[in-house]
Amino acid sequence: MNRKLQLLLTILGLGCCLPKAEAQLETPLFSFTHDTICLGSEFTPNILVNNAQTYNWSFCPPLLGGTVNATNVGTGNYQLNTNTCLTTLKVDTFYYSFTGSQDGKVFRYQYEDGIELPPIVTDFGHYQDRVPDNPTGISVIKDAGGWHVFVIGSSAIGNARFVRLDFNDGLNYAPTGFFAYNVTATLNQPRELFTVVENDSIRVFTFNNNNQLTRLDLSSNIDVIQNTTSFGNISNAFDGPSGIAAVTELGNHHFIVTNENSSRLAHVTFGNSYLNVPFAVDMGSLSGDLDVPSGIAVVKNCNDYYGYVTNKNNGEWVTLYWPASIAAVPGSSVMTMPEILLPTALSNAVRDENGVYMHVVSSDNTLTRIKYDNCSNASISGSNKRIPDPVKYNATGTYSVFLTVDQGLATERHFCKPITVIDHPSYNLTVQDTLICSGDTINMHVLTFGTDSFAWSPNYNIDTLAGRFVKVWPDYSTVYTVAINYAPNCIVKETFNVRVDNIRSDAGEDRVITDGSITQLGGPQTTVRPTYTYKWTPDVFFESVTNQPVSRVRPAQNMTYYLTVTAPSGCTAIDSVKVGVPCEDIRLPNAFVPKNENFGLLNLQLTQINYFKIYDRWGREVFSTTNPNVKWTGRDLQGIECTMGVYVWEIDAYCKDTNQRFRKSGNVTLIR
Secondary structure, eight states: OOHHHHHHHHHHTOOSSOOGGGGGGSOOSEEOSOSEEETTBOBOOEEOOOOOSOEEEESSOOOTTSOOEEEEOOSTTOOOSSOOEEEEEEETTEEEEEEEOTTSOEEEEEETTOTTSOOEEEEEEOTTTTSOSEEEEEEEEEETTEEEEEEEEEOTTSBEEEEEEEETTOTTSOOOEEEEEOOTTTOBSOEEEEEEEETTEEEEEEEETTTEEEEEEEOTTSSSEEEEEEEESGGGOOSSEEEEEEEEETTEEEEEEEETTTTEEEEEEEETOTTSOOEEEEEEOTTTTOSSEEEEEEEEOSSSEEEEEEETTTTEEEEEEESSOTTSOOEEEEEEOTTOSSEEEEOOOEEETTEEEEEEEETTSOEEEEEEEOOSOBSSSEEOSSSOOOBOBSSOEEEEEEEEESTTSTTOEEEEEEEEEEOOOOEEEOOSEEEEETTOOEEEEEEESSOSOEEEEOOSSBSOSSSSEEEEOOSSOEEEEEEEEEETTEEEEEEEEEEEEOOOOOOOOOEEOOTTOOEEEOOTTSOOOTTOEEEEESOOSBSSOSSSSSEEEOOSSOEEEEEEEEOTTSOEEEEEEEEEOOOOSOOOOSEEOTTTOOBOOOOSSEEEEEEEEEEOTTSOEEEEESOTTOOBOSBOTTSOBOOSEEEEEEEEEEETTTOOEEEEEEEEEEOO
């Protein structure tokens, strides 16, 4: 081991290779009621931190050393121009990126619809040419006054520039202020930037003259640089710094720095305060895997760390791995990534409920999204809630539950805890997705030898809430859940989706109509679907089709009609309507036009007629019949058309059911 590194680790009390268990000495952010649960058993972590600004849970973290998904999203509207600095952070539920281009502009990317969708791009411009023409570092931080975006770099003539954009109303709004610091006498071609709040003041770290680690301490109103401390090129570990990844482990602060000129990795340690004098160790080129590195990001896994480096000249993606402590020399592997071309900038890593993301800027001014997907064995892969929804796993094994609070802020903390998932006793269920007809009852059961304790829910149309066998008769589709209680840490829940084909038939209201009248059958409550079939029975006295939800009848007697509605599932619904047709009077029109219709009885129940006669105004008989179905055509007994006028009719008839006799006379007007 390098003697300087060994001395450094001895001073810090970290040792060479910490066992993984020691990472658990970090302040716990959550706990489990049970560290071992059954397959399918739900759990919710017990949160121990209440005052964090953001919470980011991962219940099935990605394999950070595994397959990487890289998507080149092109130039889009990103307005990239040989950018060498890019930072990303999450505020509430939104992600933001800030970058500075080589033409001296600052841009904000607002990922309001998710980090995988195109952002809203805002060009904040040059700010009276005070933004560095050659920005080399950008950092976002929040203090008591609000959000601030710091940019550092050089002007076209080489003078150092250090500026600040203020967002007192939030990063989602326009800047509320701008300030340019006078650093001409203290900085020269500064590279990289990291900001942190310590002792209520903002501390700024950069590399001066390319290789001198320098700290700037801002005043309480952050408009004055109260103190500038140069730590020099510590142990000659820096040579063209091209990226800083800040890591806090067990209360100790570290920088992992890539060096573009020497293609080497440096490790800087501050101990328990950024105000301490740092140590630095040259960790070498990692067997040549580093080749002109242009950026670095480090991700806390559970009890280990992963780092990612972009090699500028050949478009390579280098993966670093610290199996125990960030203080050790990492292992490394390298792969060519076709989606990046001569990469000039790599953002920090951010966690989303779907995985871990980074962004790479290439020299052709395209943006590439890097993603390590979460595994798919958890019911929810992650959550942004302080107290997440219950989680369960679909496969046995040991899983890492990971929580990051205040992601992207100076107060960012991580905590990870494993949970073991074991199999449960076997059980047998009825079919869990069932279709029933409205009004039907279905039996459901759970058979197992591991327990006698069952809890069913909801308490809706179910005969018992605590048994192996239950009967349910829901009126509408309902998901029933049974909790099988094997043990306090093994409560398996299964669902039964009982779908109800809630079909309805409405034949209409019962009614009494006049003999010979037409009435419409069918009510508004009938379920109407193109795939349903409809049938009216009995098929007598109908004036329209009988295969529609609404039809018309002219019954000649009292009738009961039935409407049967049938769904594709085979479920049916039947409703009836009673139509009363009393025989209580003789009904004839009071006028008629022979060319349109004939004149006769409207009644249908007068089946026996003694006579039906019609006379003209002089008493001459022009029509006579004993057949109730025969009607007057407007001609006399010799077949001659009768003249327009008023005619007298008389009738003597009987009702077919009651044998009631009616004798009646009246007038009708013949119209031509």
